[in-house]
Amino acid sequence: MVFQKSLTRELTLTALGVFVVLLAIIVSTQAINMLGRAAEGQIANEAITALIGFWTLGFFPVLMILTVFVSVLVVLTRAWRDHEMVVWLSAGLSLRDWIWPIMRFTLPLATLVAGVTLFVGPWADQRSQDYAEIIKRREEISAISPGVFKESSSSTKVYFIESYSGLSGAAANIFMQDMTDGKVSTIFAKRGYITTRKDGERVLVLEDGKRYVGDPGKADYQIGEFKRYTASIGESQSSTGPAGNRQSIPTRMLLGSGNPDYKAELAWRLSMPLSCIVLALLALPLSYYNPRSGHTYNLLFALLAFFVYQNGLTVARNWISQGKTGFWSIALVHALMLLLTMALLKHRNRPQIPFSQSLAQMFGKN
Structure with missing residues (x-):
């Protein structure tokens, strides 16, 4: 009609x-x-x-x-x-x-x-x-910026990189401080780079450095040298389930x-x-x-x-x-x-x- x-x-x-x-x-x-x-x-x-x-x-x-x-x-x-x-x-x-x-x-x-x-x-x-x-x-990974102290999103890590090569993906003179379980782990490394594991986890690989571990305010720090040290900077990027x-x-x-x-x-x-x-x-x-x-x-x-x-x-x-x-x-x-x-x-x-x-x-x- x-x-x-x-x-x-x-x-x-x-x-x-x-x-x-x-x-x-x-x-x-x-x-x-x-x-x-x-x-x-x-x-x-x-x-x-x-x-x-x-x-x-x-x-x-x-x-x-x-x-x-x-x-x-x-x-x-x-x-x-x-x-x-x-x-x-x-x-x-x-x-x-x-x-x-x-x-x-x-x-x-x-x-x-x-x-x-x-x-x-x-x-x-x-x-x-x-x-x-x-x-x-990705924001966790982008916390690694040359010449700038930056805190991770979890507020447990602080990163500093003196220089970074975009062509090779390698960084030089790296400082990282990890505050987990009441202990402070301070790491200095001459070189480092970011890589991805098979499960999709992003890690920071550090080479030729020293690691200081101890409780804040105390003098019983443990000092160790390493040729290669791996630090996680992000969980697996696969589906969260x-x-x-x-x-x-x-x-x-x-x-x-x-x-x-x-x-x-x-x-x-x-x-x-x-x-x-x-x-x-x-x-x-x-x-x-x-x-x-x-x-x-x-x-x-x-x-x-x-x-x-x-x-x-x-x-x-x-x-x-x-x-x-x-x-x-x-x-x-x-x-x-x-x-x-x-x-x-x-x-x-x-x-x-x-x-x-x-x-x-x-x-x-x-």
């Missing part, structure tokens, strides 16, 4: 604009946060762009859900405000006839949300952790697990596409706008409903994680919101009838 095609086209164009605006706001906010952390030395400068990209992929489902909700709400509110909805209702269409056109717009995006939430999101989170760990190790948090765990590992945290994460991931569909349906009755009143209170109610819905899902996820409830708690939140949507839709079909009477008719009471 004509109204279905026009609605789908308008929803698509509006969603594109809303998504771009929300993405720009969120990315700029995260970029400021990342730059602040980089200024404090928590992350490396060269890691900012990659970490923002991984973070955006992980946040994409929530961003898309919000885009769908806002787009449907804005487009239908405009239709009410411009009396276009009144024309369609006068032509014999009810609000229920708008459900399928909205679903034509929502279902592909909900499928996209499901794919990102179940597969892309965990991968992006794990890659973000791996990349941050690799950059951290299992995911560090439940957001990084692949979905296949969550299935059938008895771990409450895994159940909560699986329930949350399955809830993302469902909440996208439910919010799109909820936007239909919440978009009602009375042109005579001149107030857009419906937008405030819609914003309140969105936060109540999301907070309800978060609380249910936390209860599942704590072992207080099962999967049914998060399904109950969806069911309650869907029931509210049906009640509002029943009422908005005949807005002149009081809401209590609409509820009575919905449940078959006279």
Whole structure:
């Protein structure tokens, strides 16, 4: 029908604009946060762009859900405000006839949300952790700078190199102090270079030097000479192994697990596409706008409903994680919101009838 095609086209164009605006706001906010952390030395400068990209992929489902909700709400509110909805209702269409056109717009995006939430999101989170760990190790290696005393990220080692040859990768006149287990180990070497072991561990190889080991403030230092001495300056750069948090765990590992945290994460991931569909349906009755009143209170109610819905899902996820409830708690939140949507839709079909009477008719009471 004509109204279905026009609605789908308008929803698509509006969603594109809303998504771009929300993405720009969120990315700029995260970029400021990342730059602040980089200024404090928590992350490396060269890691900012990659970490923002991984973070955006992980946040994409929530961003898309919000885009769908806002787009449907804005487009239908405009239709009410411009009396276009009144024309369609006068032509014999009810609000229920708008459900399928909205679903034509929502279902592909909900499928996209499901794919990102179940597969892309965990991968992006794990890659973000791996990349941050690799950059951290590179920062440890970059602590060796000619002519500058620099402290390692673990605050247990201090390095100083008088000169460094970029062609051969060798350094001359090296000083290193290691403070581990309450003892101070001071090393002087004439030459040294950085190499990588088979397991990916980066080590500093020192040649022709002396090593002083002892307790600070005491004179019982042990002095030894060496021809070759190896000092670790970074752990293996291979994968760190299992995911560090439940957001990084692949979905296949969550299935059938008895771990409450895994159940909560699986329930949350399955809830993302469902909440996208439910919010799109909820936007239909919440978009009602009375042109005579001149107030857009419906937008405030819609914003309140969105936060109540999301907070309800978060609380249910936390209860599942704590072992207080099962999967049914998060399904109950969806069911309650869907029931509210049906009640509002029943009422908005005949807005002149009081809401209590609409509820009575919905449940078959006279």
